[in-house]
Amino acid sequence: MSLRVLLVEDERELRATLRAALDVEGYEVLAAASLADAQALAAQAERSGAGIDLVLLDLGLPDGDGSAFLDTLRRTSATPVVVISAREADGQKVRLLDGGADDYLVKPFSLAELFARMRVALRHRGTAVQPAVTAYRRDDVEIDIAAHVVRRGGTAVHLTPTEFRLLARLVRQAGQVVTHRRLLADVWGADATEQTHYLRLYMAQLRAKLEAEPADPRLLLTEPGVGYRIVDTEG
Structure with a gap:
């Protein structure tokens, strides 16, 4: 969390x-x-x-x-x-x-x-914390968490508050897998850690808005049985 x-x-x-x-x-x-x-x-x-x-x-x-x-x-x-x-x-x-x-x-x-x-x-005190990624750009997608702005191909993309929180959580650890439980806890709260259908629904919505081919995502990737990650800004 x-x-x-x-x-x-x-x-x-x-x-x-x-x-x-x-x-x-x-x-x-x-x-x-x-x-x-x-x-x-x-x-x-x-x-x-x-x-x-x-x-x-x-x-x-x-x-x-x-x-x-x-x-x-x-x-x-x-x-x-x-x-x-x-x-x-x-x-x-x-x-x-x-x-x-x-x-x-x-x-x-x-x-x-x-x-x-x-x-x-x-x-x-034994807690390692890396600086969060707050600005992201890959291919034609641009994300600025601080400004609360998401663009694809230079055009603003409207996200619901929950969609934005989920996307921002992935961006903060761009290139790293974020587990189902961590995403559910951070976006929906500690009481929702078993509600994986929330993730499936909202990831599908994000892919529909940000991926060129939502059925074959290149940006928002699934790590089967583990969680999701947004690909790094490089590579």
């Missing part, structure tokens, strides 16, 4: 920007605007058994300091935490890093740097 990120940020515009960017990268996002929201979401994730894979933590929250969330989390969990804050003082950074933060990123920052630091924090 997609890695789950708890984003704790009270600034609405930045929260929306980060949430959208994380979604493009393939992360599942839980967003909190306050300390209380963050604590509630973390507790809910723990009870559900899904857990949280990484926390992006702002410090200046309307009902307290983000460091209080870090202190509470570290009593029971080693979940990676990347602090994102406008506070630049070295003393603040040192205290947070010594207190259990995996990294500290000062605002403003680039999304590319944020994602790189997230990958490092996850890798240090």
